[in-house]
Amino acid sequence: MKEKDTCKSCNSIIINNFCSNCGQKIYDKRFTIHSFFMYLLDALDINKSFFYTIRMLFIKPDKVIYDYLKKGSTISYFNPLKYLLIISGIHIALILTLFYDEGEKIIDIDSTNDLEIDMFIEQLIELFAENIHFMPILFIPFFSII
Incomplete structure (x- = not known):
């Protein structure tokens, strides 16, 4: 028997495009x-x-x-939901790979006299910087009004 006539998974005889024993699809084309x-x-x-x-x-x-x-x-x-998920995934991947360090360059806090306010502002900016890629999804309802 030739290699093409047997299944690569279970070595049984191939009938048509599927293995009759395990059901695996047979791929004849080069990857x-x-x-x-x-x-x-x-x-x-x-x-x-x-x-x-x-x-x-x-x-x-x-x-x-x-x-x-x-x-x-x-x-x-x-499908609009699939479209949103795929485009958002592409957007997030691009933002994370291309503009990851840009957020740190933009953030420049003027120090105030109150330490608690400074800490709160820093935590808020860090939260936004870490989750900036989710912002377009959150703004969709506002953009749809326009």
């Missing part, structure tokens, strides 16, 4: 960077509607909202 990104997009359930939604939100955001809410045309657009 590449392109196939990795395709598997990643598939795992996140990102298809062309994700990129179409991004494009349309930049070009015609009013049309997206009208189509989705008024007309009920949801099939051509990406």
Whole structure:
């Protein structure tokens, strides 16, 4: 028997694209960077509607909202909750990797005479600096009013 005719997991005979013994899917194609990104997009359930939604939100955001809410045309657009989570994840990853130390440069506290106020302000600034990547998510309700 050839290596291709047996399952790599349980060494049983392969029928069609699945192992008849363990049910593992048989992959005949070579693993590449392109196939990795395709598997990643598939795992996140990102298809062309994700990129179409991004494009349309930049070009015609009013049309997206009208189509989705008024007309009920949801099939051509990406799920809003998944969109929010993925875009927020990308945003947080970029902020943490690119601008991690920028918050320390911005923070410059003028010292007051009251030590308790200084401590409170320092703790508040540290809290905001540590959680700055969550701020866009918290501001979504305010941005939706605009």
